Amino acid sequence: MLAQDNPNSVIVWFRNDLRISDHAALAAAADAGAKIYPVYILENDADGSRPLGGASKWWLDKSLKSLRSDISERGGKLICRKGDASKVIRDLIQETGADAVFWGRRYTQPEIDRDAEIKQQLKDDGLESRSFNTTLLTEPWAYQTTTGGYYKVFTPYWRSVRDSYEAPDPMGAPDSFAGVGIDGDEIEDWGLHPTKPDWSTGFDSLWTPGEAGAQERLSDFLDGPVRDYEEMRNRPDVEDGTSGLSPHLHHGEISPATVWRAVMGRINRGLKQEESALSFLSEIVWREFSYVLLYHNPAMGRENYNDKFDAMSWRSSKSDLERWQKGQTGYPIVDAGMRQLWETGWMHNRVRMIVASLLTKHLLIHWADGEDWFWDTLVDADPASNAAGWQWTAGSGADASPYFRVFNPITQGQKFDKTGEYVRKWCPELAKLPQKHLHAPWEAGKDVLEKAGIELGATYPKPIIEHKAGRQRALDAWESLKEKQD
Ligand SMILES: Cc1cc2nc3c(=O)[nH]c(=O)nc-3n(C[C@H](O)[C@H](O)[C@H](O)COP(=O)(O)OP(=O)(O)OC[C@H]3O[C@@H](n4cnc5c(N)ncnc54)[C@H](O)[C@@H]3O)c2cc1C
CATH class of the missing domain: 1.25.40.80 (Serine Threonine Protein Phosphatase 5, Tetratricopeptide repeat)
Structure with missing residues (x-):
């Protein structure tokens, strides 16, 4: 069969474009008057893609169900399959008799290479493929x-x-889908929702x-x-x-x-x-x-954008990393952020910068460890924005905040959590502290702490590292990195 200008039936392969309106691939299939087979493939981790984090899986589960229902309201059926994308596409072509596959382009590796292979495979089989900007x-x-x-x-x-x-x-969204039923997996059976x-x-x-x-x-x-x-x-x-x-x-x-x-x-x-x-x-x-x-810079998710940082003397401390992850650093704005992340899958941008700065500067822990934690816990975990955000804060990124600019977690808290509502919400054990001491509880007198029901080191941790000492250690590491370059 030869590639056609106007395919009769098209597989529309959804990726990170889980919507039916303003979707260039779907609109092109509808404009061609083709029968549409909407497909989502849960791809193998084995083929080199980064496994999805837990919070992303939670979101994907609900988002796919919503897409399924939007499509079924228009008389169609979202076909969900799991496995190696190229094999799944081949199988679906056999089952549907589709003569074209349309999709939205991806910009990460190894996905770019995989899509190119699939495109070539379709071409070799005399089938059409078209890719679009959907994201x-x-x-x-x-x-x-x-x-x-x-x-x-x-x-x-x-x-x-x-x-x-x-x-x-x-x-616009297509008025109707072809309504042809090809079997797929039940989203519910993919185990995306945590139990x-x-x-x-x-x-x-x-x-x-x-x-x-x-x-x-x-x-x-x-x-x-x-x-x-x-x-x-x-x-x-x-x-x-x-x-x-x-x-x-x-x-x-x-x-x-x-x-x-x-x-x-x-x-x-x-x-x-x-x-x-x-x-x-x-x-x-x-x-x-x-x-x-x-x-x-396809390796930016793992490697320093600025390779001068390859010589940085990062510390390795499992216990410090765990305290940071659990929101037990003793810095209220940091702990509030880490707990907001754990409980809701999201963290405010300002606080993302503060927690990332504490990890990479005060604690001198590699930004990739923080990026990994965010990858697992954020509902918006994104290969580009996450890597760029971490590298920006750590100083190793493009147009980055300079490494020697160390955020002060106390003054950042005072300046941006002005009312204290944020810390009080996510660190309820500090809720009764007067505003004056909320972002530095260790500076409060014994009486104030007692009145607020706080015992430092018991009900709330003491700072994981004293701010000035942490700042100095970060600056020393920066100096010695510079010396290594000279
Ligand atoms: C260490 C660190 C890690 C981050 N990881 C991610 C991530 O994995 N995924 C992610 O989407 N964002 C990430 N960000 C960027 C930013 O924190 C979030 O996009 C923002 O907090 C999302 O909240 P919002 O939708 O209310 O943003 P709004 O302020 O309402 O902004 C609107 C939209 O613009 C985009 N945006 C905003 N700020 C940024 C930014 N600094 N960089 C890139 N895009 C931005 C987002 O898509 C956001 O939804 C990270 C930032 C840092 C400092």
């Missing part, structure tokens, strides 16, 4: 600096995107995975919080200071172009707080920038 505003090769090459610094990249990007027209123990109870009240949940979160955010975003985005004590869209964007339940159009629409209709809305869009573009960096 980013613009693909990682789209913008180049004036000297050629990709952007390594965020601000000029953001300016370029801001000044030239035009979102394409929105693509024994089910640690996800705190996730349910916060999140509504799926396209409808994503749309609702965007409109709630644009109806109010976006106006104060610029001012409030650094305040973990302010509810809805940020959008909370990251897990929806990561799983592709909403396209970034939809977000862009919606924000620009508000600005064009005269939103007074234009700067605030643009500052929100600049964060969307940080996500894009992270993909630019990862695409051009």
